[in-house]
Structure formats: structure tokens, C-alpha cells
Amino acid sequence: MSKIIVRGGKRLSGRVKISGAKNAVLPIIAASLLATKGESVIHDAPPLDDVMTISQVLKSLGVRVHYHNETIQVNAEHISTCEAPYEWVRKMRASFLVMGPLLARQGYCRVSLPGGCAIGTRPIDQHLKGFEALGAEIEFGQGFIEARVKGRLRGAKIYLDVASVGATENIMMAATLAEGTTIIENAAREPEIVDLANYLNAMGARIRGAGTGVIRIDGVESMQGAVHCVIPDRIEAGTFMIAAAISGSSLYIEGAIADHLRPVISKLQEMGVTVGEDENGVQVSRERPLRAVDVKTLPYPGFPTDMQSQMMALLAVSDGTGIVTETVFENRFMHVEQFCNMQAQIKVDGRTAIVSGNSKLRGAKVCATDLRAGAALILAALAADGETEITGTHHIDRGYVDIERKLRELGADIRRVEPAEEIEQVANHEMSIFTVQPTWA
Numbered sequence: 501m502s503k504i505i506v507r508g509g510k511r512l513s514g515r516v517k518i519s520g521a522k523n524a525v526l527p528i529i530a531a532s533l534l535a536t537k538g539e540s541v542i543h544d545a546p547p548l549d550d551v552m553t554i555s556q557v558l559k560s561l562g563v564r565v566h567y568h569n570e571t572i573q574v575n576a577e578h579i580s581t582c583e584a585p586y587e588w589v590r591k592m593r594a595s596f597l598v599m600g601p602l603l604a605r606q607g608y609c610r611v612s613l614p615g616g617c618a619i620g621t622r623p624i625d626q627h628l629k630g631f632e633a634l635g636a637e638i639e640f641g642q643g644f645i646e647a648r649v650k651g652r653l654r655g656a657k658i659y660l661d662v663a664s665v666g667a668t669e670n671i672m673m674a675a676t677l678a679e680g681t682t683i684i685e686n687a688a689r690e691p692e693i694v695d696l697a698n699y700l701n702a703m704g705a706r707i708r709g710a711g712t713g714v715i716r717i718d719g720v721e722s723m724q725g726a727v728h729c730v731i732p733d734r735i736e737a738g739t740f741m742i743a744a745a746i747s748g749s750s751l752y753i754e755g756a757i758a759d760h761l762r763p764v765i766s767k768l769q770e771m772g773v774t775v776g777e778d779e780n781g782v783q784v785s786r787e788r789p790l791r792a793v794d795v796k797t798l799p800y801p802g803f804p805t806d807m808q809s810q811m812m813a814l815l816a817v818s819d820g821t822g823i824v825t826e827t828v829f830e831n832r833f834m835h836v837e838q839f840c841n842m843q844a845q846i847k848v849d850g851r852t853a854i855v856s857g858n859s860k861l862r863g864a865k866v867c868a869t870d871l872r873a874g875a876a877l878i879l880a881a882l883a884a885d886g887e888t889e890i891t892g893t894h895h896i897d898r899g900y901v902d903i904e905r906k907l908r909e910l911g912a913d914i915r916r917v918e919p920a921e922e923i924e925q926v927a928n929h930e931m932s933i934f935t936v937q938p939t940w941a
């Protein structure tokens with residue numbers, strides 16, 4: 501498969517435009533299943549493999565989906581089946597988000613168990629607990645989950661044991677068409693939850709409190725298609741902020757919403773990075789040596805787990821020792837071994853990684869073990885001596901739009917290599933939206 505090759509040591513400069521948020525657009529596309537009338541038009545939908553995957557899930561349900569120029573149109577007036585197949589759901593955890601809308605609208609669904617990044621066991625018990633509280637009966641089949649309800653779901657009070665992003669989204673979507681009021685307590689507060697609630701409200705839902713720990717949903721009889729613009733991707737923005745810091749550069753990150761990035765901005769400032777903000781984005785500059793800091797991942801508004809590996813790359817080249825504690829996922833240190841192949845000094849003890857700084861990173865052959873780990877390896881490679889070859893690029897393509905083009909335009913020496921004999925195969929493969937966008941459009 502393809503490789504990304506980076507020759508480190510280049511200064512970057514200029515501005516980079518952040519794409520729409522992967523983690524916002526995926527639930528929003530799933531939510532469009534709730535519209536029994538009219539078409540949804542979703543702008544700033546990034547051309548990512550994950551967006552293709554969720555589109556394929558909807559198409560497999562008989563829904564009309566069309567993608568053009570970062571706008572996705574969904575017409576879900578007609579649904580022909582309530583079964584979301586393994587073929588697509590296994591590729592990505594967010595596919596499981598069709599369960600809430602299907603159950604609410606059709607009273608039945610059969611959804612394959614979800615896949616996604618291998619960063620922990622990632623149970624779905626909180627999603628199912630929520631559906632059961634709303635009156636659904638849940639059955640496990642072989643690799644499938646079936647949910648059914650007689651008549652409409654009924655509003656309920658649901659306390660989440662963990663403030664799960666996916667469970668909050670799935671339950672919130674299911675509750676929109678329930679009879680009566682649903683209250684989700686200990687709800688996740690991520691900006692992507694707020695974006696989803698805004699879209700659902702534009703479709704006719706009645707949701708209050710999204711972005712706080714208590715969300716109230718007053719059920720409505722029906723919903724229709726709506727127009728929506730997806731928020732900018734705070735994780736992509738954070739990744740480019742670290743690109744500026746790790747390469748000793750100054751970059752303007754266009755579209756970044758500083759309020760969504762507070763924990764990342766605050767850590768970078770503690771490390772000696774200058775961050776300026778205005779209404780259109782953030783300016784990040786690093787002129788002096790970096791100071792190591794400790795980082796603990798937490799649900800929003802804490803430091804995002806999706807920025808942990810990128811921050812670890814930065815700590816590896818900072819002065820001093822930084823302790824990284826991962827509290828959200830129990831197995832999200834797979835990238836450490838890859839960093840160590842680049843001469844980073846990192847020791848893992850359970851959920852803690854001790855990063856001894858001042859490493860002179862060296863280019864090496866490394867493999868992206870998951871999406872953010874792949875981005876973090878690119879960042880490390882920007883600061884490394886010599887050439888780094890990164891495989892496992894399919895992980896990166898799940899969540900970053902044209903990362904190598906964006907970095908190249910800023911001055912990085914980065915390119916993607918497709919082995920000659922595989923080019924034709926890739927071009928014919930419907931997974932690659934970059935080469936065969938029209939097959940799922």
C-alpha cells in the first residue's frame with residue numbers, strides 16, 4: 501500500500517485551511533436518516549474515507565446520498581431496509597450511530613458490531629442502556645445487534661456511567677422522535693455534540709443543553725431535511741498547531757476555533773509557544789526551545805485523547821521530562837514503539853508514558869497504528885534528521901484531508917508514494933475517494 505515519505509528539518513510558513521470536522525460530520529450524516537420529508541444539505545463535509553464509509557452505510561439502507569465539492573446531500577424519505585451491514589460498519593465505529601435514528605424512525609434495526617481504531621475495547625453498553633431506557637428491546641445475534649420497539653420510543657431519564665461521545669449522540673438522536681421528554685445526565689460536552697444538536701434542531705427536533713452535562717430532548721412527531729455547515733475540525737487544527745511548534749515555525753491555522761482548542765492552546769503556551777487568536781483562526785509561532793509539560797487526557801473540555809500522540813511527538817523534542825496520562829482509552833500508546841524506532845525516549849507504565857525530552861529524532865521506517873498515531877508520526881518526522889517512511893496510511897486517510905498536500909504547501913518535504921503495481925488496483929478500488937469519488941457520489 502502507499503507510504504508517506506518525509507524528509508525532516510524544513511521550516512514551515514504560511515496559512516493552512518482546516519476542513520470540516522470528521523467527528524461532527526459522521527453523526528450529522530447518520531442523523532439525516534431521521535428526515536422523513538425533504539433533503540438535507542450538509543456543507544463543509546470533508547472528503548475523507550470515513551465520510552465515504554458512512555455514506556455507503558446510508559446507501560445500503562436505500563437512502564439517496566450525493567457528494568460534490570464538500571457538500572453532501574441526503575434524501576432519506578425512503579428507507580428500504582433497517583439492516584446496516586458488516587461490510588461497512590466494521591470499517592468505522594461511527595457507523596453504529598445509525599442505530600439511534602433507525603430505531604426511532606422505523607422501530608427496528610439490525611446493526612453489525614462496529615469496528616474503528618484499535619485503541620481500547622470500546623464497548624457500546626451505554627448506547628444500549630440508553631435505548632433500553634427509551635423502551636427498546638435489545639438482542640445480540642452473531643456479530644449483530646437487533647433493537648426493536650412497539651410503537652414509539654418513550655422519553656426517559658438516562659444517566660451515562662461514562663460521558664461517552666457516541667452514546668450521547670446515539671441516544672440524543674433516538675430521543676428526538678420519542679414520546680415525551682428525555683434527559684441525558686453526565687452527557688458528553690464535546691463541540692461535535694453541539695454541532696449535531698444544532699443540526700437536529702434545524703431538522704425540527706427540540707434539544708436544549710447540548711454542550712453541558714445535562715441534555716433535554718422534547719420528542720417531536722416528525723423531522724425534515726435541513727441545511728447545515730459542519731464546524732471546523734479541532735483535531736486537524738491542533739495537529740497543524742503542533743506542526744508549527746515542532747518545526748520551529750510560524751503558521752496561521754485558518755478556521756480553527758480557539759474556544760474548541762483551549763486545553764491544547766494552554767499546553768502549548770506552557771511549553772513556550774506563542775498562540776494568537778482572532779475570529780478567523782489562530783496564529784502559532786515557536787521561536788525558543790520547548791519546555792516539557794505533563795498532559796492528562798480527559799473528556800471535553802479536558803485535553804483531547806485524539807491529540808495525545810501528537811503532543812507526545814512534541815514532548816519528545818522538548819527540554820525536560822513530560823508525563824502523559826491517558827484516561828479515556830485503555831490502549832492508546834501503540835505509537836510509542838514507533839516513536840522509539842525514531843530514537844525517542846519513552847517508557848510506558850500502564851496508562852502513563854514518561855517522555856524524556858531532548859531527543860534528536862532520526863528518520864526511520866515506521867507504521868501508523870491508528871489515525872492520530874499516523875498524524876503524530878508525520879509530526880515527529882518533520883523534526884527528525886533524515887527520511888521517515890510511514891506505512892499504514894489508510895488510517896491517516898480516515899481523518900485528514902490531503903495532509904501531505906497541506907504540509908507541502910507550507911514548505912514541508914513530504915510526498916506520498918504508491919507502489920507502481922498497486923496504482924491501478926487503488927484506482928479501481930471503491931475505497932479511495934480521492935481517485936474514484938464518483939462511485940459513491
Ligand SMILES: CC(=O)N[C@H]1[C@@H](OP(=O)(O)OP(=O)(O)OC[C@H]2O[C@@H](n3ccc(=O)[nH]c3=O)[C@H](O)[C@@H]2O)O[C@H](CO)[C@@H](O)[C@@H]1O
Binds near residue numbers: 830
Ligand atoms: C467518531 C467519533 O466521534 N470518535 C470520537 C469519539 O469516539 P467514541 O464515541 O467511540 O468515544 P466515547 O466517548 O464513546 O468513549 C470514551 C470512553 O467511554 C467508553 N465507553 C464508551 C461507550 C460505551 O457504551 N461504554 C464505554 O465504556 C470507551 O471505551 C472509552 O473508554 O470520542 C472519542 C473520545 O473523545 C474520540 O477519541 C473519538 O475520536
Ligand SMILES: C=C(OP(=O)(O)O)C(=O)O
Binds near residue numbers: 593
Ligand atoms: C479514534 C478516532 O476515531 P474513531 O472513533 O472513528 O475510531 C479519532 O478520530 O481519533
